[in-house]
Amino acid sequence: MSDRASAPRLRVATPRDDSRTPARSQPSEEVPAKVRTKALRAFYGKTEVLHGIDLAILAREVTAVIGPSGCGKSTFVRSLNRMHEVVPGARVSGTVLLDDEDIYAVGVDPVAVRRRVGMVFQKPNPFPTLSIRDNVLAGLLLNGVARNDADGLVEQALRKAALWDEVKDRLSNAGTSLSGGQQQRLCIARALALEPEVLLMDEPCSALDPIATARVEELIHELRQTYAIVIVTHNMQQAARVANRTAFFYMGELVECDRTEVVFTRPKERRTEDYITGRFG
Amino acid sequence: MDRWFFRRLVDRVVRAACLVATLVALVPLFSVLGFIAVRGIGGISLDFFRELPRPVGEPGGGMAHAVWGSLEIVGMACLFAVPAGVLAGVHLAEFSDTRFVRAVRFAADVMAGVPSIVVGLFVYAVVVVPSGGFSALAGSLALALLMLPTIARSTEELVRLVPESLREAALGLGVPKWRATLHVVLRTALPGVVTGIMLAVARAMGETAPLLFTAFNNRDWSEGLREPTASLPVNIYTYAVSPYPEWHEQAWAAALVLVTLVLCLSIGARLLAGGSARAR
Numbered sequence: 248m249s250d251r252a253s254a255p256r257l258r259v260a261t262p263r264d265d266s267r268t269p270a271r272s273q274p275s276e277e278v279p280a281k282v283r284t285k286a287l288r289a290f291y292g293k294t295e296v297l298h299g300i301d302l303a304i305l306a307r308e309v310t311a312v313i314g315p316s317g318c319g320k321s322t323f324v325r326s327l328n329r330m331h332e333v334v335p336g337a338r339v340s341g342t343v344l345l346d347d348e349d350i351y352a353v354g355v356d357p358v359a360v361r362r363r364v365g366m367v368f369q370k371p372n373p374f375p376t377l378s379i380r381d382n383v384l385a386g387l388l389l390n391g392v393a394r395n396d397a398d399g400l401v402e403q404a405l406r407k408a409a410l411w412d413e414v415k416d417r418l419s420n421a422g423t424s425l426s427g428g429q430q431q432r433l434c435i436a437r438a439l440a441l442e443p444e445v446l447l448m449d450e451p452c453s454a455l456d457p458i459a460t461a462r463v464e465e466l467i468h469e470l471r472q473t474y475a476i477v478i479v480t481h482n483m484q485q486a487a488r489v490a491n492r493t494a495f496f497y498m499g500e501l502v503e504c505d506r507t508e509v510v511f512t513r514p515k516e517r518r519t520e521d522y523i524t525g526r527f528g
Numbered sequence: 529m530d531r532w533f534f535r536r537l538v539d540r541v542v543r544a545a546c547l548v549a550t551l552v553a554l555v556p557l558f559s560v561l562g563f564i565a566v567r568g569i570g571g572i573s574l575d576f577f578r579e580l581p582r583p584v585g586e587p588g589g590g591m592a593h594a595v596w597g598s599l600e601i602v603g604m605a606c607l608f609a610v611p612a613g614v615l616a617g618v619h620l621a622e623f624s625d626t627r628f629v630r631a632v633r634f635a636a637d638v639m640a641g642v643p644s645i646v647v648g649l650f651v652y653a654v655v656v657v658p659s660g661g662f663s664a665l666a667g668s669l670a671l672a673l674l675m676l677p678t679i680a681r682s683t684e685e686l687v688r689l690v691p692e693s694l695r696e697a698a699l700g701l702g703v704p705k706w707r708a709t710l711h712v713v714l715r716t717a718l719p720g721v722v723t724g725i726m727l728a729v730a731r732a733m734g735e736t737a738p739l740l741f742t743a744f745n746n747r748d749w750s751e752g753l754r755e756p757t758a759s760l761p762v763n764i765y766t767y768a769v770s771p772y773p774e775w776h777e778q779a780w781a782a783a784l785v786l787v788t789l790v791l792c793l794s795i796g797a798r799l800l801a802g803g804s805a806r807a808r
Binding site: 330333376386437 | 625691693694695696697698699700701702703704707708711712715716718
């Protein structure tokens with residue numbers, strides 16, 4: 248499709264060519280983080296699947312989370328908007344600071360957290376009973392919020408999700424009448440319509456073909472200017488293409504997190520190198 | 529024998545067997561409907577829906593009171609059973625593995641198997657006797673008890689079929705769980721839930737035994753919910769066991785009306801619920 252796809256595995260196309268600026272290897276305490284986790288542990292019943300994660304997610308950057316299946320990537324992002332605890336028996340310990348506020352503090356409403364931290368799931372999941380327009384507005388409609396500028400909001404969100412031109416003449420059709428790639432962008436528009444501060448994407452392209460994937464990646468490039476984005480991906484080329492920073496998870500631990508080009512060319516840890524060169528995973 | 533030929537032969541034979549089985553299943557259905565239509569159509573006239581029964585020997589008359597009585601009793605039964613049944617079903621599906629839920633599910637299954645005449649006797653003992661007489665209300669209660677387990681269990685099954693991903697989509701948008709459950713999960717399952725309700729309504733419409741003990745019957749318009757009330761199935765029974773040929777014709781007509789009523793209600797409800805969900 249593009250020459251990027253056929254490039255050798257380790258050739259890194261970083262989104263921003265600032266590899267010569269001194270690398271901020273581990274963001275120190277002074278770097279303003281949009282989201283910062285401290286000793287974050289997550290459990291399913293008695294099984295601990297995340298063993299104390301300390302990670303900073305910066306505003307206006309894309310952070311890719313990579314690692315083999317079952318390493319806790321999805322659990323990690325799901326604990327950033329308190330979706331982890333939706334699964335029966337699941338719980339979290341430790342701290343997740345969103346703008347220096349602990350979202351797990353007593354008295355914090357998970358519903359309010361989820362409005363600030365939007366989420367896009369692995370499989371496109373538009374609401375089958377709602378039209379394209381109402382899917383975009385779902386976050387408001389389902390909460391019983393009426394907006395006078397609803398039409399403007401729909402257009403704005405669909406434009407941001409690069410879907411407007413394709414659907415503007417059939418906004419009243421069912422959301423599920425779209426193709427898979429369009430449905431995923433609809434889900435992104437739905438998340439953006441709530442004007443979140445952070446966008447979590449849990450393998451957003453794993454159910455999409457290469458062309459739809461390329462469109463979603465372009466979109467991530469655009470969205471990076473406004474949001475802090477965390478993207479879980481199985482595809483290391485994708486991490487290399489879209490992410491400023493990459494975090495490598497292995498067996499529930501954060502092995503390393505650094506600027507993408509550093510992780511892919513000069514990883515500090517042997518395990519990282521083995522994974523990205525395809526020796527396991 | 530050539531394998532290709534053999535496979536085609538098996539294919540043909542199995543297909544033919546399926547077709548025959550389908551026809552065998554359809555024959556009783558259409559013969560019942562056809563038979564009722566043929567025997568009942570003669571007794572149907574506008575008067576049937578407008579007039580009260582006349583004394584034996586006098587021609588004409590209708591069963592207006594029974595048509596309305598049936599609708600009234602079943603309608604009120606729905607008021608009790610639909611909200612309770614649907615919400616119970618949602619609870620069973622959403623909180624599926626507590627001991628309480630397992631107990632309720634078991635109880636619902638047992639209740640669905642209780643013969644309807646037993647339910648009638650139960651309502652007779654706990655409502656009719658203490659309240660001093662037969663009433664439409666008691667009839668509705670008996671029918672509601674019969675509908676409740678069916679509605680709860682079918683709702684549960686359909687709510688379970690709603691993909692987890694839709695629930696997560698709603699929760700991920702900052703929608704509280706109760707709103708996500710009602711507006712997304714139940715809404716998505718609605719066409720199926722309505723079908724389940726209609727099955728329960730159809731069954732309740734035709735129940736005779738429990739009404740004999742509860743709503744009883746009435747030769748005249750019922751004077752209120754606390755009075756004995758006529759219904760189609762009980763009238764069919766009364767007229768069919770009578771010795772008068774003109775009553776027999778009325779019974780056939782009532783049967784035809786009953787079947788048509790159930791059919792119309794089902795189709796209407798399906799159209800209403802399916803209207804916006806055809807998108808699936």
